Amino acid sequence: MSEVFRIAIVGSGPSGLSAAAHAAAKGISHVLLEKTDHLSDTIFRYQKGKHVMATPSLLVLRSDCDFAAGKRETVLAQWNADAEKAGVNVRYKAEAKAITGAKGDFSIALTNGDVIKAETVVLAIGTQGNPNLMRCEGGDLPHVQYTLDDPAAYIDEHIVVFGGGDAGIENALGLIADQAQGNAVTLVDRNADFARAKDANVKALLQARDTGRMTVMSETQASLVEVGWVTLETPQGASRVKCDRIIARMGSAPPRKFVEDAGIAFTSEARTAFPQLSPTFETTAPGIYVIGALAGYPLIKHCMNQGHDVVEYINGATDLKPADEPILEAKLAGLPGKLSVTQWLEFLRARVEILYGLSPLQMREFLLDSDVRAFHAGDVIFERNGVGTSLFGIAQGSVKVEIDPKNPKITVPIPQGSIFGEVGLISGRRRGATVRAGEDCIVVEIPRTAALKLMAQVAEARETVNRITTERQILQIFKSGLTPADLAEVLPMAEMMEVKPGQPIMTEGDEGDDLFIIRSGSMVVEKSVGGKQVFLSYVPAGSYSGEMALLDGGPRTATVKAAIRSQVVRLPGEPFRRLLAKKPELANRMRAEVASRRKVNAFVEGRKDNFRGVADMYSSVASFLIDQGIGEATDVLLIDESLCVGCDNCEKACADSHEGLSRLNREAGKTYAKIHVPTSCRHCEHPYCMTDCPPNAIQRGPDGEVFISDACIGCGNCQRNCPYDVIQMDKPPPEKPGLLAWMLFGMGPGPGEPDKDWREKQPKEAVEKGKVAIKCDMCIGKAGGPACVRACPTGAAIRVSPEEFLSVALMERGQG
Amino acid sequence: MARAAQSKRRKTSTHESFLRHRGFLFLKVSTILCIGVVLAYVFQDAHPRPSGGTALGYALGTLGALLIVWLGLLGLRKRAITDGPYSLKAWVSAHVYLGLSLIVIATLHTGFHFGWNVHTLAYGLMLLVIASGAVGVWFYATLPKALSDNRGETTRKQMLAQIHALDEQIHEAAQPLARVDADIVRLSLEKTDIGGGFWRRLFGYYGDCANLRAIDQLEPALADAKGREAVALRKVEELMRRKADALALARRQIHITALLEAWLFVHVPSTFALLAALTAHIVSVFLYW
Incomplete structure (x- = not known):
């Protein structure tokens, strides 16, 4: 009769290996079953030289195997050495087929006919181990x-x-x-x-x-x-x-049948569901534990910690503190009140609205990324124009927002449970106002990436943030002394809508009196004149549309459709009209806006009869620019080709103001009616490049410029995410001799980007730099503004914002 | 709108050409300057007659010399990309209009004394610089449209890449050809010069293009060829005609670009000659007059 192991571990990935190593270290009888002839097959099958990440970086590793971010080869070599040192009992080419028996007496049947006996089983088989095979004839050939x-x-x-x-x-x-x-x-x-x-x-x-x-x-x-x-x-x-x-590489299936046959229940029928687990990783089949990716934790560090912990639990530990306990203790140490980590977690979760939906485990992970800070009454939490994109939640006390930079006495309070700093979260811009503690308070500061993760994972958090930001945006758009109480009737009926590019939110001639707030993206207003859709105006985010029908009744006077993917809030007309009746100031404000919009419409329509060609031109140029993505731009470089002499001084100026590399390709890009949109950053309202920047190096400056800081690690995500191809990966060239040295003595390559030959001739140490992401930063911090425009000799290069350019000025240009 | 607070950094750029800069500001300045100078000239009381040696003559000479030096500094301004709030367009606008005003200022400075000497040489060089500059202004005002129309949305890089791609296809298609026909193909592949020298670029003359000659030579070969050879020849001919179109597009671009730069080949060297002559003029006036 073969030996009965205390623990049998199936799968030698990060979690299984870590469990086996810990069992070995504690002298517990164990066996590690691996179906291939090497450890950790999933990592083994990574492409040669692939960089293995070690996130979350703050999490403490608690394992008898070592692990740090690095090349696949380094990681694997480390684990092999660790396994050997710990004395792990591995059986290679041992693929488990079925698990039978009960706690204390499990039999694991292997595909080679052997049977392994164990008191407890740890399943650490991950989800990647079973590649889908070529099923056609000849699929088993060696090539x-x-x-x-x-x-x-x-x-x-x-x-x-x-x-x-x-x-x-x-x-x-x-x-x-x-x-x-x-x-x-x-x-x-x-x-x-x-x-x-x-x-x-x-x-x-x-x-x-x-x-x-x-x-x-x-x-x-x-x-x-x-x-x-x-x-x-x-x-x-x-x-x-x-x-x-x-x-x-046709994917792999989590071996659900194998797991279920062992008597383990899953949380749901969904294909992506995970097994039901107790806090000690025990499944519904007593004595069988599941850890790692199969338990729903795809990150290596989590897996390795679970491997350690599960052995502790099996060995009878009950007071095992999570690995991150010391970090959280340190984080919470300076705060008033003597609460334990668990009490703090509950304190925050129960008091900050956006955290209501989190489980204790999620709270722990959340707090690893975030900070808890205490402020005395009157302390500044952040200042207007300060750099920062984090979101704050108020756990205790309240804060005051100084909405008027000229008079700090005018403040708006934000109560306990609510959030602030959310504008940075949405747009990545600098702080719009100074915020001070109204009384002694405790706030939790959530970095942008953590907040986005929170919103992606927890629906309740997302809804809460959306509701609060919508309310604040409405108050900001309408001003007029509105308070949240005034919106109490309107807001619950507000509906958030995602609008696809080209999709109308209202159509000319239709009935309807709802008001639309453009939360993100932008809209174009069109009117049918003489059977043709004529572009009337452009409505950027942070503005509203639909007010004419709301105020004056009657059908919609124009079609409003999304220029790019947008988010709008629909406010029903009836309650809003009651609000207007209560607030004459708001009504007047809206009437003034209507009057000015009417004027623009009348202007365009009036021209339509007199200057048919001009109006057509205006309309088609506007449509061209919208097609080029100008609708989501905040500031874009245009080149009037009727003035451009092709001297490329814009590119040279760009290179000379930025370490010798031009961020602009003048010739590339589309042209319509002599307006050329070169390949250059448009500083989108919601930059694609910002969405996945690991070091959070992409920020928005005080003038709305999107720039990449020195923190760039050169991963290239932003380059791939940019739909306009305006980001390049390159290494800055060595420094050139000065302008006069070139002019008088012919030294160096002269103005502009140095050519390849010259770069290669430079001393090696000057050339050896890593590639980083490079894009237009609108010459941030330079008093004169963007160099491309300053250096244009003929006035062909202009920088415009869509709301300025897509206006009557464009029409007048057509006439002039 | 919901824009965050912005810094005071200069960011706006008006959509106006260098000629219309700020509502023709420098045209106005220059006109007023000229009128002032003419009035001063007419109403001066010069003895024995107006010349560079009178008070007004010295004043005009100083003004003119300073203007010439300042106008010459545009070359430096264009290339020195500093961080401050300058506008090269404003410089060019002033350069054009103040440069033109020199015709009046310098002419009145001479008091209409001309002769075969270094002084008149400086004056003549100045007129040459101004004339070439005027040509440049004319080109800048008229050629960009042609440049843009010609290229559409194609970049210079793409134009050249297109020609190279066609060359590769021609090479591929010519593989089955007999030696004598292959030589014609080699003429197109090896002897075609895309841009050519300065004069070619300037006048856009490519009538003796190797590719065109190759096409001409292919005609008789096509008439004789049979079977596989004929099929391959027709393919090659079609590719060469496409190459001719691609070459024409690239050459038009090169030609227009050359025109936009060629006037500078007169303007800039004559500027340096002018500065030298001007120095000689000033030194000789003060030392030997």
Whole structure:
């Protein structure tokens, strides 16, 4: 009879390995079952040299194995060494088939026929271990592989990659990265669009296809694999393709059946559901524990800590404090009142509205990223124009917002439970007002990324933030001494709507008296004149539309549709009219706005009869600019090609004001009616580049400029996320000799971006710098403003904001 | 609108050409200057007759010399990208109108004394600089439209890439050709010069283009060819015609760009010559007059 282990651990990934190492360290009898012949297969199958991240960085690692961010090879070598040192009892090529028995007496049947006996079982099998296989004839041939270790190892091969997910696309792109390898790569996917993959990967894939560097076949499957060939079923019929190697990355399935057969219940029927677990990771089958990715924790550090903890629990520990306890203790140490970490977590959760929906575990993770701070009455929490994008929640006391920079006496209070600083969260801009503690208070400061994560994960938090920001935005737009109490009737009926580009929120001639607040994005107003849609005006975020019908009744006088993806708040007309009756000041304000909008409309329509061509021109130029994404810009460089002499002084000026690299490509980009939109940053209202910047290096400056700080790590996310291709990855060139040295003595490359030859001739130490993301920063901090415009000799280069440019001024230009 | 508080940094840029800058501000300044100078000239009481040696003559000479030096500094201003609030457009606007005013100022400074000497040389060079500048203004006012119309949304890089891509296709298509036909193809591939020298660029003359000659030579070969050779030849011919179109587009761009720069080849060197002559004029006046 074979030995009965105290703990059998299935799966040797980060969690399983960590559990085994801890069991070994504590001298507990154990066995680690690994179905391959090496440890940690998921990490093993990462592409060669892939950088393994160690997030969340604040989390303390509590494991007998070491782990730090680094290359795949370094991480694996470390773990192999740790496992050996700890004396882990590993059985390779041991794939578990079924688990039977009960606590104290489990039998794990292996696929090779062996049976392992154990008192408890820890399942750490992750979700990646079972790649979906090539099911067609010949799918078991040796040139079919499910991993790609080193893309540089293959030369002059015809390679077909199956699978349009991130793994497949990244592999395929890796294989063509170096053209000198001469690989002919085809990517095949079963579906039509690459919906499962990251946008950036899809973009890179389609670009590779369009430049002819890769063949991409969608809605295609393999029907026969032969040596040297593969037959593909395309929508146009079968096609036999040359193929020396197949790399199949068609996803993997969590082995749900295997887990359920062991008597373990899942939280729901959903495909993405996880097993039900107790706080000690025990499943509904007593004696079987689940940790790691299968438990819903995909991050390596979490997994390794759970491996440690689960062994402690099995070994009878009851008072095990989470690994992050010391960090949280340190974080909360300076605060008034003598509360324990658990009490603090509950204190914050129960008092700050946006945290109501969090579980204790989520609260813990949340607080790792955030800070709790105490302020005395009158202390400044942040100042107007200060840099900062964090969100604050008030757990105790209240704060005062100084809304008038000239008179700090005028303040608006924000009570306990509410939030402030949310403008930074939405736009990434500098602080719009100074906020002081109204009385002694305790606030929780949530960094932008943590707040976005919170909103993404917890629906209640998202709704609360949206409700509060909507209320504040309405108060700010209408001013007129409105208070939250005035909106009490209107707000509950407000409806948040997502509007797609081109989708109308109201149509000319329709009945309706709702008022729309544009929360993000922008709208264009069009009117049908003589059977044609004529552009009337542009409505940016932070403004409203629909007031004419609301005030004067009658059908809608114009069509209002989204210029870009936008978010609007619909306020029903009836209660709003009652509000207007109560607040004559607000009514007057809106009437004044209506009068000025009417004037613009009348102007355009009046011109329509006299200057048919001009009005057409105005309308079509406006439509062109909206198509170019100007609708989401805050400040964009335009070039009037009727004035541009092509001297490229704008590019040279740009390079010379920014470490020698131009952030502007004058010639590239679209042109209409001599208005050219060069490839240059538009400083979007909601910058795409900001959405996924790991070091949070992309910020918004005091003039609305979106810039990248020195914190850039060169990951390239922003470049991939920018839909306008205005971000490049490059390394700053060495410093050039001065202008006079060039003019008088011909030293250096002269004004503008130095050419490649000159850069390569410079001493190596001056050249050896890492690539970083480079984009227009609107010459932030330079007194003269953007250099491109200052340096234009003819006045062709202009910087405009859409609300200024898409106005009557454009029309007058047409006439002049 | 809901814009955050902005700094006081200068950001606005008006949509006006350098000629119309600030409602023709420098045209007005220059006109007033000229009228003032003419009036002073007419009403002066010069003995024995107006010349550079009178009080007004010295004043006009000083003004003119200072203007010339300042106008010459545009070259430096254009290239020195400083952080302060300057506008190159304003400089160019002033450069054009004040430069033109020099015709009046310098002419009246001479008192209409001309001769074969360094003084009149300086005056003549100045007129050459102004004349070439006027040509430049004319080009700047008229050519950008042609430049933009010609390129559409194609960049120079793309134009060249297009020609290279066609070359590769021609090379590929010519593989089955016989030696004698292949030589014609090599003429197009190896001897075609996209831009050419300064004069070619300036006058946009490419009538003897190797690609065109190759197309001409292909005609008789096409008439004789049969079978595979004929198919390949027709393919090559079609590609060469496309290459001719691509070349024409790129060359028009090069030609217009050359025009926009060519006047500077007169304007700038004659400016330096003027500065030298002006120095000689001033030194000789003060030392030897």
